[in-house]
Amino acid sequence: MKEVMAIVRMNKINQTKRALSAAGITSMHAKDCLGRGKGLVEMIQLGGAEKEYEEKMNDLGNAGRLIPKRMISVVVPNKLVRKTIDVIMETNRTGKSGDGKIIVMPVTDSIRIRTGETGDGTLDE
Template structure:
């Protein structure tokens, strides 16, 4: 069992939900987050800005701003990981900086609170 965490653009969320449902993945959690990727940061400007030099702050501009994104968490059986990942990539890849990230983590257990069921029995199965 794996947890797939994806950070995607806000404007791609509806297409992402639709594509996941069409792929048979109906269970997910999403929340609004703020973040940024590597980007291009001139560290000499950053040091100058930290020291309070107005010129450095002006040149740095908005490059250190945090960008609104959506974080999606999906726990699936091992056999569905590639389907989820390929769906996320297909829908969210624009080829431009800021398309997002996907992380795949091991999930130790899953429990349905209402019934007490455990393990993969509580997950989507396609």
């Protein structure tokens, strides 16, 4: 099993949640976070970019401030890793800087607290 962690734009979280659910991946966690990638962000420009003003989106890249993002964590059996990644990418790809990042990490076990059940049976199938 693997943990698929994705950092996505704040305005894409509801679409991502719906898309994962429609794909049969219903168990997930999400939290607010701050961050940035290689590019630098100027917060004045970010306001215009969040409103999808094309000229402001193209101007991003002059300062090092952190911007609000959403971090999604999904633990899935190995057979659902590719499907999970594909759904997240399809939902969040705009082709512009700031679309996010997906990180896949190994998970050694999963335990359902209520029953004590372990392994893939505790995860979405």
